[in-house]
Amino acid sequence: xxxxxxxxxxxxxxxxxxxxxxxxxxxxxxxxxxxxxxxxxxxxxxxxxxxxxxxxxxxxxxxxxxxxxxxxxxxxxxxxxxxxxxxxxxxxxxxxxxxxxxxxxxxxxxxxxxxxxxxxxxxxxxxxxxxxxxxxxxxxxxxxxxxxxxx
Numbered sequence: 001x002x003x004x005x006x007x008x009x010x011x012x013x014x015x016x017x018x019x020x021x022x023x024x025x026x027x028x029x030x031x032x033x034x035x036x037x038x039x040x041x042x043x044x045x046x047x048x049x050x051x052x053x054x055x056x057x058x059x060x061x062x063x064x065x066x067x068x069x070x071x072x073x074x075x076x077x078x079x080x081x082x083x084x085x086x087x088x089x090x091x092x093x094x095x096x097x098x099x100x101x102x103x104x105x106x107x108x109x110x111x112x113x114x115x116x117x118x119x120x121x122x123x124x125x126x127x128x129x130x131x132x133x134x135x136x137x138x139x140x141x142x143x144x145x146x147x148x149x150x151x
Contacts, residue, residue, distance in 0.1 A: 062118035
């Protein structure tokens with residue numbers, strides 16, 4: 001009963017590989033590179049963290065907890081998690097970090113019978129991206145940010 005199959009949710013994880021430098025001139029212009037996303041199933045809590053009932057400590061802010069009896073899961077505190085969406089791949093087959101839904105908030109807790117992983121939701125932009133061709137075809141000739149003028 002520790003990890004019922006009906007309580008498991010399909011998710012993907014991607015492991016941090018290295019920092020990659022896109023520019024040969026600027027060493028500060030580095031981008032994190034992640035492995036190809038791997039599917040796994042585990043239980044996922046529904047609630048948010050609470051300082052009184054937090055097994056990860058008071059200083060850790062997280063939204064949900066992944067729990068599983070699969071102790072061989074290689075997720076670390078630098079991993080990315082996809083739950084609501086499918087992972088987007090880059091040209092080289094690695095995961096696009098901007099498409100991830102969650103990041104690991106703390107080092108996974110390794111228990112006697114399983115592991116618990118605190119995850120934090122990654123904020124994504126809600127502003128729709130518009131192409132200039134689409135806006136001119138629909139009759140909207142204004143700039144992309146015009147719909148935000150009233151705010």
